[in-house]
Amino acid sequence: MLKSKSVLSYSILLALVGCGGGGGDEAAKDVAESITEQITDSIPELDGSKDNPSSEDDTAKDNDTVVITPPTVEPKPKPSPEQPPAPILPSPIPEPKVVITLGDIEANKALPIDIECLSCGDIYPRIGIDTDNDEVFDRFVDYPDPLVLTPDDIGKKIAVWVWGDSDLISVDSFQRVGALTTLYADGIASQAMLRASGEVAVWGDPLYGADNSNMTFDYNNPVQAIVPTTTAYAVLFADKSIQSFGEADRGGDTSAVSSQLNKPVRKVVGNAFAFAAVHEDGSVTTWGESNLGGDASSVDLSASDKTVNVFSDDYGTFYAIKQSAKLVSWGFEAIAEQQLLSNTATIHSNSSSVVANNGFAGIQCFGNVNRGGTCPVGAGTMDVKDIYQSMNAFLAIEYDGTPTAWGINVDNFDPADFSIPDHKVALAASNGVNFALLRNNGTIIPVGTGSGELDPALINTGLPFTDIKGFRGEYVALREDGKALYWDSASTELITLPNDEAITEINTNAQYIAYTGEQGNLYLYDANADSMTLVVSSKEKPIAKVFTSRFAMTALHVDGSATVFGRIGDGGSASGVDLTGNNMAQFAPIAENTTLHQDKQSTLIKNGEIAHWGDSTIKFNSN
Structure with missing residues (x-):
């Protein structure tokens, strides 16, 4: 149960100590001397119905300040010569009381955080952020009030304090770290990922998009999206601007539409050969191969009937849904204008036919009547969750798990x-x-x-x-x-993997199958060579996610570094590109009630480095 409080000012000194052993006078000295990091917090006063933990301290009341420090280790008495030292037994590690769950951290959105306390009474969480990296937390909210993160906040240290009725239960600190994030895109012979520094790293064949030397990046204007064609990339920034790089004819050059792209862009979409940018005013700008989506002059994409969304097929066609729910298309397999049942529909295409999923209003089908352009019986009442396509057919899965297939x-x-x-x-x-x-x-x-x-x-x-x-x-x-x-x-x-290691994940592309094992090994099967190779060893850093391009793959490690593998000339080698996690910020282990618990030391989970004091744990729930 959460309760709000009014404001007091607290200074919390966290004792940061090393990982080694030791005890007695030296241990006490080490712990005492290690109290070096000061976290300044303004916390609210406890509920008026509860006893104020600082009310008995007149000095604290007068100065409105309380200093809370983790307890130091008391020196143990030295054993007498006749009595051998007692054996040192491992301390039991209690289950954490406070559980903090974090989602993906994004700029201009509230911090996605959930705080609960197991077997607790009332709790009073507070969240703070160190906005200027001076180890002082200077902006706070009382949970569950939202902490909205600005672009400047990304990468900054955030802390969570949780109080019970009268004492501090836990302090948790975390931040986004690592050289690379999960923002990823791929072309036919290249791969690109966003660095935590705000720059886009790209590797592969320079003739097929792997050259962004014309790009300029500003950490204060973070990248929001990286969108590929087969040989070029478009980058959408937080200020709604667009830059592109790669093969000019397939979208790497925006000079012909630079005046149109001066308007704020809210979304950019790519097919294999061209890009379409949806502006905030509802108009659309296109560039790239003209007959494959780069020229939309055949349809009305002005703001008079605003474009709500744009979709593409895997080749050279775009589909735009207007505010009036009209569907217009242009490019290689454009269809005639259609009237949809909803302007929030999603569009699925196999390049011969189109299926519009209108949600509760069912599905509509257009295009080649034999290859899925004629809907199945009952299409108007289907409540469809997922749609899959092959070259000549479609498969719809309803929310209750009922499938329907139609086409050739x-x-x-x-x-x-x-x-x-x-x-x-x-x-x-x-x-x-x-x-x-x-x-x-x-x-x-x-x-x-x-x-x-x-x-x-x-x-x-x-x-x-x-x-x-x-x-x-x-x-x-x-x-x-x-x-x-x-x-x-x-x-x-x-x-089966060597040594009977259980497979936990499978990823595929046009040439390879990647098998991730439960011990952290990753094996790559090459269908062309009919061979299996160990490409990531469990002795290396754990894998957070595997990304696939057409002929290569990238394993993103939990520390933000990456391992690249696959066809060498087509993105399977990142020679000359720094993909290490060398900008990580490390935390020292923290003393907890005089006992150093190994699992309470700095712990890396996916895209966050975390440190604890007290009975707590942090979980990352990434989408």
Whole structure:
């Protein structure tokens, strides 16, 4: 239960000590001398119905200041010569009382934080931020009031204090660290990621987008999005401006539309050859290959009927939804203007046909009548969560797990396979040719003919499956026991990692399958060479996320550094590009009630470095 308080001023001294052993007089001296970091906080007064923890201290009351320090270690009595020293037993590590959960930290948004205390009474959390890196926290809110972060706040240290009725329960400090963040984009032969310093790092073939020497970056104007074509990138900044780099003809040069891009941009979208920028006034600017989306003169994209959203296919077509719910398109496979049922629809295309998901209003289909342009029966009442596409068909999964397939070569789809709750669809995948559906009971049902089509009895021979990915016209699925099953139209192969390390994650692109193991090893299977290689060892830094481009991959480590692998000339090598996590800010271990707990030392979880004092833990819940 949370209660608000009025303001007092506190100075909290945290004792930062080293990781080594020691005890007795020396330990006491070390701890006492280590109280060097001062965190200044203004905290509210306790609820009037509760006793004020500082009310008994007249000096504190007069000066409105209380100093709270973690207790020091009392010297242990030296044993007598006749008595051997008592053995030093490991201290039990209690379950944390305070649990703090953080989401993705973004500029111009409230800090996504949830604070709860297990087995506590009333708690009084306060959040502060050190805006000028002087180790003094100078802006505060009383939780659950929001702490809105400005662009300048990104990367700054944030602390959370939690009080009980009369004492401090915990102090937690964290900040965004690492050389790289999870903002990522890829072209056909290059990869790009955002550094924590605010710059975009790019690597691969310079002729295919891996050259951003024309770019200028300002940490006070952070990057909001990196969007690729096959050989160029557009970068959207916090001030709503756009810069681009890479192959000029495919969007790397904005000089022809520079005057139009002077207006604030709220979103930028790319297909394989061109970009479309949606302005805040509802108009749209396009550039790149003219006949593949770079020229939108055939449609009205002015602000008279504002554009609400823009979508693209995987090749050379854009689709814009207007405020009037009209759908207009331009580029390689443009369709005639259509009237949608909602201007909040999402658009899905296989380059021959288009499906608009109108939410509760169902779906609409346009384009090639044989390749998905004719909707299935009941389309207007479908409540669709996900839509997948192959070259010639579509697959819709409703919120209750009911699937529907339509188009060419999906005649083997049988709704009876998904009629009971255990047989509803949890996940689906497309290999570009057809589909494979993972049901709630862990079994897989292929849908569609051609490559990857296989009798379900040959697939579902062992333990349940938990994930599935399409790969080069074939499929690979992760099984509950940490093994993977790979199959084509003729046979299956069970994949196991060396030393029986369980597979925890699978990632695929046009040439490789990356298997991440539970011990932190990452193995890369090269389909062209039919070989498996260890590319990240568990002895190295743990992996937070794996990103895939067409012919290469990047493993982002929890410290913000990255390991690049795949086809060397197509983004699989970052030679000459610094992808280390060398701008990390390290925290010293913190003494907790005179006992150093190893798990209470500085702990790295995904994209945050955290330090503790008291009974607490921080979790990162990244999207």
